Amino acid sequence: MKIGAICSDNRPSVATIGFFDGVHRGHRYLIEQVREAAAMRGLASSVVTFPVHPRKVMQADYHPELLTTCDEKVALLAETEVDYCIMLDFTPEIARLSARQFMAVLKEQYRIQALVIGYDHRFGHNRSEGFDDYVRYGQELGMEVLLARAYSYKKDNEAEVTVSSSVIRRLLHEGHVSEAAEYLGYDFFLDGTVVSGYHVGRKIGFPTANLRVGDPDKLLPADGVYAVHVFLDGKKYGGMLSIGYRPTLDNGPDRSIEVHIFHFNADVYNRPMRISFVRHTRPELKFDSIEELISQLHKDEAEIKSILAQ
Template sequence: MNDTILTIGTFDGVHQGHQKLLHKMFHTAKRENLTSVVITYSDHPAHTFKRNPDHRVLTPLQCKLEMIKEMGIEHIELLDFTEDFAKTKARVFLSEIIMKRFNPRIIVVGYDSHFGYQREGTYAFLRKQRKKHGYETMYVSPTMQGTKPVSSTSIRNMLSVGDLDTANKLLNRPYRMFGKVVHGQAIGRELGFPTANIELCDAHQLIPRLGIYLSKVLINNDSYFGLTNIGKGPTVRNDGKTIVETYVIDLDQDLYGCDISIDFLRRLRDEKLFGTKEELIDAMRADLSLARTIISNEILQ
């Protein structure tokens, strides 16, 4: 492949900062008649290094690839980030992968871009090598949130502490989880609120802070509003497991086995331990009433 404009990164979440870089790539490619290329990885590097076994991602791989394509990128090169691959020196990565496969005219670099062993492939490294290999470099400044750059790490932290509004703002969309509807204990049905129990398609995807959320649910290309509970169900269960379950508003049908995605629109409250099932049911009714009010007065206006 020749005459390309290329960038490299993990792109977890495809957040505002990533979107800024990809948008600039897209328009430069059109103006200069270049093919846009993104090099990314089939697994997050943190999972290969195993320094943090609990590391969570914002977007499953397939979702990330679709988002990048929606930004107008023409070619995505997916690399397996193995332990051996992680030892690849930046000079080798540049000559054997970037130049040999894509021969870019322009390499686009963000504020935290890097590749190669011990993150040697920085913007400064690429600038030093550009005359040798005959490419230009383009630097894209970070998108700022106050005094700090928008980052996947900061968004993960926001979701973990329940700051959904800010996380959604920095993603430029609602945070979305993907999974399949599986059989649960049918406790919700007993309480008058039958829920779809979700098994995530990517076990590494980040689960936001425990609580009740107003959500939008996509099933078989049809969308509905829902109440999503992330919690341990302390009033009715004692197994300590965190589950993700959604009561789909105004939908009464068998969803077992269906693929489902959940957009988190608003965090309504924390999960609570109630003294009785009746108190829990009253709280669920109040949640539903609040959800309908928000939908009518804010979302559908």
């Protein structure tokens, strides 16, 4: 996948546009349709996206709670085998463009011959415009406009669910990481660096690595205890992770992300680490004593090792 605004070998392409936060199953289904349309027309396939959430550009204090950072999003888009990722800097000038003006930019500057529109997608400063308007503008510009088939996810005998980034964010806020993974198509993960913590875990027999997430806009799941996989130095480990404020230890207002890595004992400070979430096991609790906390940690360890062994 070629990444950039304009690549040296930009070929005429079929494209779709969106922020694609999470690059979830719905996004992948849309991109699959772009690739199919491109193959039928003998064109390249493209995704047009933005490095920064458009609303954050227009509203500096907006906190988007991203499912994926820009780098993570690009890596996931590359897995779709789309030919180009056209990365546009969203600016106030772009925000002021009408849908027709924006389509003209895509046609003239980026050689987009056909545009696949998501079934509920709107763009341009006038959000009252819809698919029929885009088709008309396309005819005027010499650009084909195609309506994407909608995607819905059905689990077993349950009702179909529309997959969206906002639905996945809600699930993560509620701690439902395993259900979020079904909609994402992969386990939700956090990337960051191991930093020094309070060093209490080692004293009570459960040493932890403290993760500092690289992007402050990355969403953190609900507070509580989780079964996780830990990726460190190219190796995969099982672990039990806690997100929260450590109420039993009364460590103040700082929210921490701590993981006890099974069968591991090494200095990992200042090293990059990825944590992928498998299942939420319990909420964060305040215990009456350190002894009660240690007893619960042993129970957590046994339960989580059983989960990861499944």
